[in-house]
Amino acid sequence: MEAIDLAEAxxxxxxxxxxxxxxxxxxxLFGRYAPGAKALAMRVVRQSHLAEEIVQEAFMALWRxxxxxxxxxxxxxxxxxxxxxxxxxxxxxxxxxxRRRAEKxxxxxxxxxxxxxxxxxxxxGLPEERRRVRAALDxxxxxxxxxxxxxxxxxxxxxxxxxxxxxxxxxxxxRTLLGMRRLRAALVQExx
Amino acid sequence: MTRDHTVIEELLAIRSLGGLDGDDVGLLERExxxxxxxxxxxxLASEYxxxxxxxxxxxxxxxxxxxxxxxxxxxxxxPATQAVVPPPVAAPVNELEERRGRRSRSxxxxxxxxxxxxLVVSAVxxxxxxxxxxxxxxxxxxxxxxxxxxxxxxxxxxPGEPGALLLGSGFxxxxxxxxxxxxxxxxSTPVSGGCVRPHDGSIVAxxxxxxTGTDQMAVTVEPASCPSAPTTRPVLVxxxxxx
Numbered sequence: 001m002e003a004i005d006l007a008e009a010x011x012x013x014x015x016x017x018x019x020x021x022x023x024x025x026x027x028x029l030f031g032r033y034a035p036g037a038k039a040l041a042m043r044v045v046r047q048s049h050l051a052e053e054i055v056q057e058a059f060m061a062l063w064r065x066x067x068x069x070x071x072x073x074x075x076x077x078x079x080x081x082x083x084x085x086x087x088x089x090x091x092x093x094x095x096x097x098x099r100r101r102a103e104k105x106x107x108x109x110x111x112x113x114x115x116x117x118x119x120x121x122x123x124x125g126l127p128e129e130r131r132r133v134r135a136a137l138d139x140x141x142x143x144x145x146x147x148x149x150x151x152x153x154x155x156x157x158x159x160x161x162x163x164x165x166x167x168x169x170x171x172x173x174x175r176t177l178l179g180m181r182r183l184r185a186a187l188v189q190e191x192x
Numbered sequence: 193m194t195r196d197h198t199v200i201e202e203l204l205a206i207r208s209l210g211g212l213d214g215d216d217v218g219l220l221e222r223e224x225x226x227x228x229x230x231x232x233x234x235x236l237a238s239e240y241x242x243x244x245x246x247x248x249x250x251x252x253x254x255x256x257x258x259x260x261x262x263x264x265x266x267x268x269x270x271p272a273t274q275a276v277v278p279p280p281v282a283a284p285v286n287e288l289e290e291r292r293g294r295r296s297r298s299x300x301x302x303x304x305x306x307x308x309x310x311l312v313v314s315a316v317x318x319x320x321x322x323x324x325x326x327x328x329x330x331x332x333x334x335x336x337x338x339x340x341x342x343x344x345x346x347x348x349x350x351p352g353e354p355g356a357l358l359l360g361s362g363f364x365x366x367x368x369x370x371x372x373x374x375x376x377x378x379x380s381t382p383v384s385g386g387c388v389r390p391h392d393g394s395i396v397a398x399x400x401x402x403x404t405g406t407d408q409m410a411v412t413v414e415p416a417s418c419p420s421a422p423t424t425r426p427v428l429v430x431x432x433x434x435x
Contacts, residue, residue: 027262030258030260035254056415063268064268078242184239189239
């Protein structure tokens, strides 16, 4: 648990470095979070080259305006992933039809991209975070988990989920709230 | 007095996941406004945003080339202000190709192309690489217009020779951190011709690339990083190019 605090402290130090235009600090934060950011973008947009662009755009925004990060409002990692997720969802909503056609070839593109990767970036300390998040998700009732995963990982809006599942909109909303309350308790509130 | 945060909490939770839409967007704004300077509202928003951000780490990380960090720094420190030509990269068939099939000629673009001809001919003669200095030498030039709503655009080029000049007017600012991206449609593949931002609504861009094999041109709005493949639908599509 202490490791998480230390990791967050280091992240904030890196953001401070970026504010001083320290390129090494930027590379440090990129190396730490770009692999997770790309995974998130890829999951939402389902295309490797689009995911790459989203990640680059998010990190470019970070470099250009690091003051946008407010340490009173949460961790660096959640802020970064929020930026990536917002961009990915925005793209999906605008390019829904584009995405549907692209899904068919997404796996090929992903494999190709992996083959051509020049370097694998280590994510120090993040496997523990991944274990915690997965465990928290696994603890959710399936109905709540499904709604959350569709909304976050598939980029679907509450209305789209209601339409796709046949559930009343109110049910989608209440399941989202209940699931998020549980996750918040597991991942945020009980964190030392 | 303790205020009820049930509605706000539900809407904030959904918003943090990117799922809020429809009337609920406005409802959340109104609810938050009605609470004024609300410490509990800020706490809920912060905690749900934090929770949502953590969800990303449930996924297995992807491999990333660390050289991308240097590319970002280079692009961020040298933003595109005029045509920039990244290395051509093939992209899958997308909206550009589909758009080509259903596009129709519009009056304003034709007029724009016609009006632009003289300017373009002169400009190509003056600025294009390996051009002769006389306008006389430009009789083999071709000028194509673009169809779309983004602005009026025309392009001049010489078949068989590299390079093309684009002149446009009436372009809106594409937005912060956005540019207009120029694409050469070669069969089913859009190849980047660089990115440009309008100045006072006008665009002057020289595409220093080989147009051989290019059937049509297109323009999209893209991030300032000037991606190597289009991520949005075209806002302008040219007439077919003459080989």
